[in-house]
Amino acid sequence: MKIVALASVLLCGGILIFGTAGFPDFGDPLSPPASHVSPHYIEEAVAETSVPNIVTAVLADYRGFDTLFETAVVFSAAMACFFLLRVFREDERSPSEKLYRHLPTGIILRIDPGGKAPQSNEFEPIDPTWVPHDMIVKTTTRLIIPFIQLFGLYVIAHGHHSPGGGFQGGVILGSSLILYALSQNLRMAIGRMGETVSAVFCAAGVFIYAGAGALCLLMGANFLDYAALSPLFGVDAIQARSLGILVVEIGVGLAVMSAMVWIYYNLASVGRHQEGL
Amino acid sequence: MSWPMDMLILVFVIISGIGAITVRDLLGAAILFGAYSFLMCILWAIMGAVDVAFTEASVGAGVSTVLFVAAVFRTTRRTRD
Amino acid sequence: MHHFFLFAAIFMALLIIFSLYRAVIGPTVLDRLIGVNAIGSKTTALLILTGLLYHRVEMFVDIALAYAMLNFVTVIAASRYFQKRKGLFDEIEGTQKEGDIS
């Protein structure tokens, strides 16, 4: 197998290397990619969308349709993970003993199968493999998570002027929650942002994007033509594009954040939503 | 953009890529894959693709490595190749 | 100044070799983790230096910041694996002692 793989890989590589000889030089400013479509973006983006970050302008406006489906991909990935992994019936778990920790004292209870779970708020359910208390990590992450979140929101909001945008911001926001789940435990993270919330947010994020496009449709312009939204925003068409991009980025951020968190929840707890990694 | 940096980092990227698929321990592979995407991130930055670099940074560091570790945690570290 | 920063960046890039060596060679997973963590902090610096090379530091700062934040997440995640009371050599075939695994 290895030899076959190696041979086919080398063959493939040889063909590709052969093909590379005909490429325009690396970094050539006169090569076709540099001279055909992209100059329009570079020269007109600010005038047409008033967004200095050309990548954002192209991403969310000129090729906004791509990005819509990119978000849909993320959404469907999250949905797929949920679909594939989520365990709905607890009886799939073979040893059905349950562990509970009494919060004030740290005493751990083991409930045999059939036993009644303690009802008090003072108990928290834990996994057979729970995370031991680690004060340093817990405290530090607690302190920095708000800043990470703030930064994530900043990235979303400033996608027009600096690198970043909805996706990056969304991932950072998602990571902050993942970090929370890592440093505390998964149940607490789920308590903060439950499954329903992440699912609905995830769909809602994509919906904001697609809905903004559809709104343009209803306003009589083409799909995703944010210029049509100018009456709603009360600004001129170019500014409307800029604001439309912002709305869209917010949608992307929301969707990506929830998607990442949701995927993590399912993957880390194998669909059981107990304590994760 | 500076080509020496570009080359250097590219070589590192390749090394860490090879490392990620050869190491006989999946957790190690996941961590090396993290290194791979860190280096990729620098590479993008050096090539002037700031947005790509940003995405790679956030994805590579924040999500994909964590997902790998989670998957390895939920499965096994054992590998025979 | 541009050349100075360029050389600084190249030097920094060369330093990554050492961390990469640790990350690729190991011997234990945690050594790799150290290596990756070190690559992370160098990357943060390198991103800023790249920004200087492009004369657009303000753009690269965001990336570096995000990077600094998220590098932390990776390390926590990887180390959490062991805090879940899984041993360093659990499940790895044919290894009894540190140093044997590659």
Add this chain to the structure above:
Amino acid sequence: MDLIVSLKPLFAVLISILVVPMIIWSGNRPNLREAWTFAAAGIKFLIVASMVPAVLGGATLEWTMVQVLPGAAIAFRVDAFGLLFALVSSFLWIVTSAYSIGYMRGLDEHGQTRYYCFFALSLSATVGVAFSANLLTLYLFYEMLSFATYPLVTHHQDMESRSSGRKYILYIVGSSIGLALPAMVYVYGVSGTLDFATQGIMPSSVPPAVLMALVLMFLFGFAKAGVMPFHSWLPAAMVAPTPVSALLHAVAVVKVGAFCIFRVLTGVMGADLLTGIGLGTVVCYIAAFTIIVSSLIALSQDGLKRRLAFSTIGQLSYIVLGAALLTPQGLTGGMLHIAMHAFGKITLFFCAGAIFVATGVKNISDMTGIGKRMPITMTAFFIGSLSVIGLPPCGGFISKWFLALGTLEARQYVMLVVILTSSLLNAAYFLPIVYRAFFCTAEESKFDNRMGEAPIWCLIPLKLTAFISILLFLFPQPFLDLAKLAVVQILGSK
């Protein structure tokens, strides 16, 4: 020649499809179910018959259903030849239905509803073949017939019928897909149309070698005709209930094969083209080979139905031979043979079935002295064999007469010898049965001397067909007229 746009052909085809839901619906009430069958059969025959005057008047009835390919539609056209065939088969459906009732009820067979359904479908396909206006439609109904008869062939659903069903499908469908379909596509490719035309549709530019290949592909592709290397499905298919064998393997299925070859040779290839390069002779020899060999094989068969089956193979090749002669007399003979042989052979099959129903005997060696017990049946059998052998006073004589004339006309004297030899052979394998039945007394005869005929529903049809066999000798006029007209239509008004 007049063209009349008429829905009649469509109705003639559809009527037996339409009756299928009715049969299924009344599956639990046998009388009603069989009434539907009868009604459909009767109506079908009436529709077909109603077209006779118009066709005899020289008109052609046409109905184009849907244009499926450019230059090829699913279309019906009733010309004399098609009508002749449709007339025979739709009439025989009535008869066979009656016989089926006797046979199926007599043996208390299972799955009768299914049986009648597929029977009706088969008839529909047969008439469809008869009325096709082009090769595509022909092929369509040909395949429909193949699949509709599969459940009939495997009616018993036991190991034997399973294997013979397998063989049946493999031969029939395999050859039609593997040989006839590509040949047809090729024809379409070179000529751009598939409609049957008076002197064929092949452009003269096609090289003879290709033509040769095409003819052979069609000849063997329509394996229902049982030309020699593709014949062995036919004896195997004799495991089916006898009415099925009778109608489908003496009338519908095999005749459809012969009909198709007839159509292809005359309507697609064109008589002049084939004669021009002597392709007819090749086909003649193939047919002749089949005739002789199958007759010889038939001699050695002990199972009555198997012997009949090999006889059928031989007789079919007469039709093919008639077509391949490509002379007016020969064609007439071939066409008439479709009708004549149908009546003769169906009589024989009916008799075989009746014997089986009444006594459970299948093998000829067990039939010693059976004539004393079942005189009517065996008399009919005698008449049927005379017809198949081609002796007066039966219809078979007329068709063989025309075939012989045809060989002379085409100067194929070898073929004349073949026909005569084969007739002798036919006599050699049929007459001993009759002899044994009537004049031999076995040492330990299985049959006591009292009369024990089959049920009345079995008897009436076989009497009828035997009678018609004789009648056709006396009054061959309607069929002869149709055949003569058809020859004119095929060869053009020369």
Add this chain to the structure above:
Amino acid sequence: MNFMAVVFVLLGLLFFTGGAVGIIRMPDFYSRLHPAGKLDTMGLLMSMLGVALYTIQEFSLGEVLTGLKIMFIVVFVFITSPTATHAIVDAGVRAGLEPWTQDISREEP
């Protein structure tokens, strides 16, 4: 100002070099963490200080903010880096890694 920047960056590089070399040279996991975690952090502080100084030369609002942001990174790293180091060492202890010490290493091959 340029001079200060250069000096700081060079200092930072020196610390980075120390970290890089230490990561190779140190005998075991625990002692590797010392240079890796801390020298890098210090190197980052130094070089970023240099860069920040270089940046705020022009002294416009944007530049100053950029400099502050760079320092914000440093602050952030100063909070997270020890935590990360701690997490790694904690993992090592829990995983059961034996620390290298002078005595044991001399006795065992």
Add this chain to the structure above:
Amino acid sequence: MSQHLPALPVIVPLLSALLITMLGWFKPRLSFPIALAALTVALLSAVGLMGRVLSSGAAAYGMGGWNPPWGIAYHVDHLNALVLIAVLAAALVGLIATRKCVKEEFAERIVPFYTLFVLFVTGLAGILLTGDAFNLYVLLEVASLTGYALIGIGEKRAPLAGLNYILMGTIGASFYLLGIGYLYLMTGTLNMADLAQRLPAVYDSHVVALAFFICLTGLFVKMAFFPLHGWLPNAYSHAPSAASILIAPLTTKVMIYVMIRLTLTVFTPDYAFDILDIGNAIVWLAVIAIVMGSALALAQNRLKHILSYIVVAEVGYMVGGFWLGNRAGMTGSILHIVNDAAMTLCVFLAAGALLTRIREDRLAGLQGMFRKMPLSMAALAAGGLSIIGVPPTCGFFSKWYLISGGIEAGHYGFVAALLFSSLVNVVLFFRIFEIAYFEPLGQGHGHHRNDPSPMAEAPTSMLAPLVVVAVLLVVLGLYSGNLVSAIIQYAIPAQII
């Protein structure tokens, strides 16, 4: 609203998928009606599109109001309108038919199931409509990702099959992406029409040839063309039956459409057929694909495995037919896309119907099914006959065109392969029919009235669509002439004869 028609078949399902999640999360019962409504609207707008194309020719639609080379444009012509209708109709029928199935198989997962399925359809519709090479990749990923999930949910080996599918699918999609990248490098544009305009200037560059090959390889992986088909049989046969009913008829067909689009629209036909002159080689590959697909199907003993390998062979039909390079072959190929969608839907649906009652699709388990589920088996028979290529079912007519294309091109190997595969299909299906038709053997003669085993048909919600599809096979066959003369002949560029 009519000028926005091109956007609707994509937008409406997308929005509805999101609605399914948002509303269905709280009221799972809503998810089916929403999906149904969305697909109906999409289908209607596809029909509307077709009407527009027929009346006023191809139409373009700029997403975001940007003009093509800069923005993403949707482009509708005869070819994609036709395939779109086929795909959406198949999806709609499948959706209705699998309702019960889904309810049973995915009791708690109805919402994600429908979400993913509608997204899957969205992706496919987008692939069909888009006029932008990169947008196609994104939509491809939407369709694939949801497909992976729908397949991977099955029991037993399904997750492994799904994972293999992911790996292969990603290689395929990435190869496509790489090929597009090469084209971008040579022309600087991603819009298909613009590419078509700018490419002829660089036709002599071997980079373009390489790009073409890479794209083609990627698509071959995605469509499970023979040596690269490894993922398909396991994926389709181990998927839950609802998923395989919904996915099997669609994915490969759409990929073949992409191949056609790439060769005819992005490149000019003369590039592929004359300059590179690879038609013959690919047809030979297709011959191998057909033969091997059929042969491997013979070796299987489970219904869904057999059907999956038949799909592999059918892919060979379409690829081979297209690469014959003449009008008849292409007509056959395009017609077969439509027909095969219907045929595959029919047989998989029938298999699904059978599986509702027997649970295990080993062939031996099918004994007596003709008696137990006559209608389902009849539909399976209809599908089987169509796959064999018996007139007047639709399979015959596409095969007709394919054969005549093969003869016209003088490619008798292809013709022989087609005929061989038809014969193998005869054997395959009659083996199935035999087992299902003959009573359990050895249990007496079967000569006389047996105890009629109780009829136990599939639920009506599944049976009715099944019968409709089976009838549709014949209707499609009868009207294939109109289909060809009204639509398909305009879908093929005029220079191809």
Add this chain to the structure above:
Amino acid sequence: MNEWIAFLAGKFNYWGFIVLMMIGIYAIIAKKNLIKKIIGMNIFQTAIILFYVSTAAKRDAGIPIITHGHGMSGHSARAVDYINPLPHVLMLTAIVVSVATLGVALTLAVKVYRQYGSLEEDEIADSIRARAGGDQ
């Protein structure tokens, strides 16, 4: 000789992309461990991203964010001053897609592991065979 060096160096990124791609494909084909395969898949995707980003490169050009001096007032942005943004946009999408694929692939790997207790392809094949044997 110099031309060769120029040729090799001038397309350095492309060589890198090919090498990475080969690594990825090799891992997918030759490695038996599913997670390794997934890593290979990701490397493969990254290689293509590298290719695209390399096509965007432009000598002596800046990052594709218009400086405040430029553009905000009038059409002063020149194409040669900024790196081609289009491949970056495309690759953002590609990265996102690769992450999504990664998530689903890992999910399936976890599912496979739960079913067979192994991530090695050959071991899984053995256990499938064993189970099939048990059935019959």
Add this chain to the structure above:
Amino acid sequence: MVEQAKVSPQNRSYEQGTPSPSDVQPEKSRASRIITFVILFVIWLLLSGRFDLLHIGLGVASCFLVTLFSADLLLPSPDVMRLPGIWFRFIKYIPWLLYEVLAANIHVMYLVFHPRMMRLIDPRIMEFDSKLKSDISRVTLANSITLTPGTITIHISIYGHITFHAIDIESGKSLPLIMDARIADIFKE
């Protein structure tokens, strides 16, 4: 049915920690929220660098959202009134810490570059009891110890028992204790 499970961590020195009150039910007081908001908003302004209406508005919204979501994370303890003092003293502490860190860094660098490094280092695990009480102060101490090269906090127990790894004896002997005292001074404990 209900029984007490035996807690047996792998390593003897690891007792199960009692969850601190912050884990249990963080109190969300209004004052802490406002302070959180203000801190976040300052950071936002620092990050953003744009002071037009749109961005400020977005900033307010963002800070509000983050406050809503995680105010209890940043400032879990209700007595926010002590904060200014702590901050003031903390800022005074930083230069000292930096100085110590720098000195220790140089020490470690010296070790690293020394040719006979293996002789010079003498890694060992050391421990002492901290007198600090609150989480935040203990974490500050732990991080300060870790930040100083030569020492890494391995574990800090709920009783304030600190275990750390030192690269040689000098690094670990005195500095942690001084830090302990200084941090106690900051937090007035």
